[in-house]
Structures are given as structure tokens and as C-alpha cells.
Amino acid sequence: MPGPNQITPAQLMRLIGLPDAPAIVDVRIPEDIAADPRLIPGSVVRPHDSFDPATATLAGKRVIVVCQKGRKLSEGVAALLRAQSIEAQILEGGSTAWADAALPMIPLSAYPKTNLWVTRHRPKIDRIACPWLIRRFIDPTARFLFVTPSEVQSVAERFDATPFDIEDTFFSHRDDTCTFDTFLTEFALHTAPLRRLATVVRAADTDRHDLSPQAAGLLAISVGLSRQYRDDLEQLAVGLTLYDALYRWARDGHDEGHDWPAGRAQ
Template sequence: MLQLLHYYSYCCYRCNFMGSKENEEMLRSWLVLIHHFPQEPGSLRVKIWRRLQSIGAVAIKNSMYVLPLNEECREDFEWILRELTSSNAEGAILESRFVDGLNDQQIIAIFDEARNQDYSKISEEMAEFKKSLPSELLDDGAQLKDAKNRLARFRKRLIEIEKIDFFGADKREPVKKLYRELTNYVNKVSEKPEAGTEIMQAFNIEDYQSKIWVTRTNVHVDRIASAWLIRRWIDADATFKFTSDKKYSPKAQEIRFDMYEAEFTHEGDKCTFEVLIERLKLHDSALQRIGEIVHDIDLKEDKYGHEETTGIAYLLSGIAAGIDDDELRIKRGEAMFDDLYQFSQKQAE
């Protein structure tokens, strides 16, 4: 313990007590984990090293790891410290600023380099995977299943890397673009066109104003999203009506959506939200992205693989679980989709 305390004191001096007060006020604060292992066992070193890698910590000196100062990172370090002390190792967590030796930009560069290495590795693997794919249609058996499983694994790894990419490394966006291209390519070579498939007929949006929009009761994913789309983008004065009659016949001024023989419902592999966008010519990249998210949730697919899809699915499930009234579900969903649209606009830039 004495050796660790001497090292701790040295690091505190270098991190916190050198430089002018004015400079210190402009510096970023960091979390620093210092640890010291007993000579044995070596397995503990490997275990802790892997844990540090998994949370995105970087080494700036032997046995000295750094993370940005926030509550999640603090909790990560605290769990590792608990592992250390419960295994007869020693450790301490510092909240520090670097004013001499290393500076903030150099530390950020270390983080970015670590994440760029992660991105490079997965980028190379995706490029090799694409080379292995045929230029023509994938069969419906093991080959197609393997391709989609590989895509799912790539997506999972990308999410894991992005979670610890604290400062937006340079290779982040290029590898995300490559993933989207690869996903689109797999979808392209795995989809059989239906006989007689034609481009959807476009409708005139002016014909759908001040209408009563009818859908099934117990609204969930596609119906909540479509109701938001209708009210925000198609018919600002829309009112909604809910029915349990699967073969409901519309009355005057009523338009059915996402139900049996509705004016707007699933067509081919497209969900109702996507059909509304296409038929009413809502050419907006953010809406397109939201449509892809709704598609994957509603059809239980991973066709587009946007990283926020799982979170949106949980939020929609929470709305459905906590609210029985369909109109209130739609109103709660509208607030969520308003925020998602703002986010999707930035992602589409």
C-alpha cells in the first residue's frame, strides 16, 4: 500500500498542483484509476485489463487509467476498484486535471486513437465480408441466414464501440457509412422482386385534409407512428377514430389506415408509415429514416439496423404498457416522434 500511496501522491502533484490558477480553470476534469497488483495471480491482471478495455479506459502510464468525468464512468471505475480490493489488490480513484506533462488534447488523442483502431478492425472485417457476398441473389437458406447474422454481429460491435467513443473519433462516421452500405447491399441481393411489382401510385395530399382517420384499437408501433405522421405532415386538423371491427366500412370523410383493406396499410414489405410517405410524396430524409426504424420494429426485422431502433421500441412498448386510452397513446407518441425527428434530421445531414 505504501508504494501505491507514493505513486498516488506523485500523480496528484503532476495532475492537480502545477500550473497557474487561471490555466487550471480552463482545464477538463478526468477520472483516474491507479492500481497495484500483488505478484500473483496473473489471471487477475488479465481480467482487470479486459474490464478496462470494455469500458473504454486508456492507459497514460503503467497502472494508471483515465476516463472522462461523468457519473457512468465513475460507476465503471468504482466497480473495477471493488474487484481489485476484493482480490487483495490495491487501487484508488482520482478526480484530476492535467496541467503539466500531458494536456487535455493529448489525452483525447489517446482515446481517439484507441477507438480508431477498433473502427479500423471492424471496417476491415466488413470489407472482407462484402467481398465474400455474391453479386446476385442470395438463396433463401443458410447463406442468407449467415449474412444477416453477420450483419447483426457487426451492428452489436459498432454499438459497443460507439458507447465508449467519448470524443467522436475520425473513423466513426466512415465505418457507420460502410455498415449502412453493407446492410443495403445484403438487402438488395436477398430480396426477390414480386411479379408485377410497380411503383406505388402517388396520391394528392390536398384530398386528405380535415378527415377522420380510422384505425384499430389498442394502437402500438405502426399506428402510433402513422398517427404522428398524419397529424404533423398530412392533415393538421385530423381526428382519430378507433374500432375493433376488422372489416370496418368507412363513412363519409373517413380514411382508414393500418387495418384490413384500408386506404393506407401495409403493401408488400412496407409498413403503413412507409406507405403513407411514398403515396403522399413526403420527400424528407429524416422521415425516411424514421420510416426505416418503424419498419424494423413493426416487422421485427433488422433490415436497416439504425442504432436507436431498440431504444425507440422500448419507449413505444412503455407507452402501450402504461396507457390504455388510444388517443392518449398517440399524444404521448407525438412528443417522442417530434424529438426523434429532430435527431433524425441531424443524422441525415
């Protein structure tokens, strides 16, 4: 049973991916990170010995602190946060317990050098689904630029941004999969709920509705949102809530049907 200021790996995994997920701060020393250069999804790395909550934009957030074994470094940083009226817990057993539980971890080598991403304007499916995945599981601070298709590569070069969902880029469609699938592969995020969600996204984005009965609905809603919002960032903000709901369906509700009134004549 976890202590009063602890959370288990299984409990934390249930929170990751949700819009109100806690901030996860990895305070492992460089040697420990070098021994296992992977991060818990959604976490950020901060040095324990120069940690300043005031500059970490953690005010008003629930924080989970992670070190290698869930001992002195986590305890100290979490106590420092609580002393500044920030709700903070430590991950029981640290990153070692997380890895031992075979929970998803993102290779540090997969992260781009900045948190800025760029893609084509007027998004529909992949270009909303991928930002959702990045914000919820990879980098909560990620920023997105939507520009004229012909200018994506030039903007990426000039503004040090990572392009996605355009031809001839690393983060794009591969064979018969879509860009969302590519992100799952490159960031080692093949959990059962995300694989289930990926099938729906792929089916809708590649117009293969035979792959998923939910695809036609996702396409209809995505087209409707694109017609409703002229501003791509406004559409993204609304679209994030759509994928929040789809993720909860994929995680908890995919077996649920709806029949009302019950027992009606066939």
C-alpha cells in the same frame, strides 16, 4: 435577403414537421392551384377574397401566407392578419419559389375527402407514427378514431373516415414496407429525414431490427407506452412527442454518438 415580413422557402422547410410549426395558409386563386395542384406540407387552402381570420382558428399562432408568387394576395392577407394582432409573414417567391427549390409538395389528389381517420385500437408503432406524420406534414386538423379491429371498416363507412393500418385498405402495409412508408409514397414526402425515420419505424413495426439499430429501442418504448396508457388518445398525445424527438434525431442528430466518460479504457 427576405423582407421584414417574409420567410424564405428554406427557412420555412426547417419549421415544417416541428410541434410549434407555423400555420401555413395557401391563398392561391383556383386557376393557379389548377396549374400546379400541389400543396406545401401542412398547409390549408383558404380563399383570399373571403378570408376571415376569426373563423380560421389562427389566434395565437404564427402564420405563413402563400400565393403563387408571394405578391399581392399574400401581402394583403398577411396584412389583414397582422391588423388583427396575428403574427403573419409571406413566403418569399410564393409556391413558385418553393417548387423551383424542389422542396416537397403534396398532390391535392392524395388528400382524403375528410380529416377523420380510423384504425385499430391499442396502437403500438405504425398507428402512432402515421398520425404523427399526418398531423405534422399533411393535415394539422386531422382527427383519429381507435376502434375494435373488426369494426374499423364499418366505422369508416358509417362515419366517412379513412381507414389505415389494417389489411385490405389503401393506407396499409405493402410488400415488405409498413403503413408509414405508404404515406410517404402517396403524399410525396420522401425527404431525407423522413426516409431515415421510416427505416426505423419499418424495422420496429415489422420486427426486422437488422435494418436499424434504433428499432429495438423504439419497440421497447412503444410497448411500454401501450402498457402505461389505457386510453388510446392519451397514448397518442404522448406518442406524438416521441416522434417529434425521433424526427429531430433523423433531421439533425443521426450522426451524433454518446461517449462518457470520454477516453475511458476499452
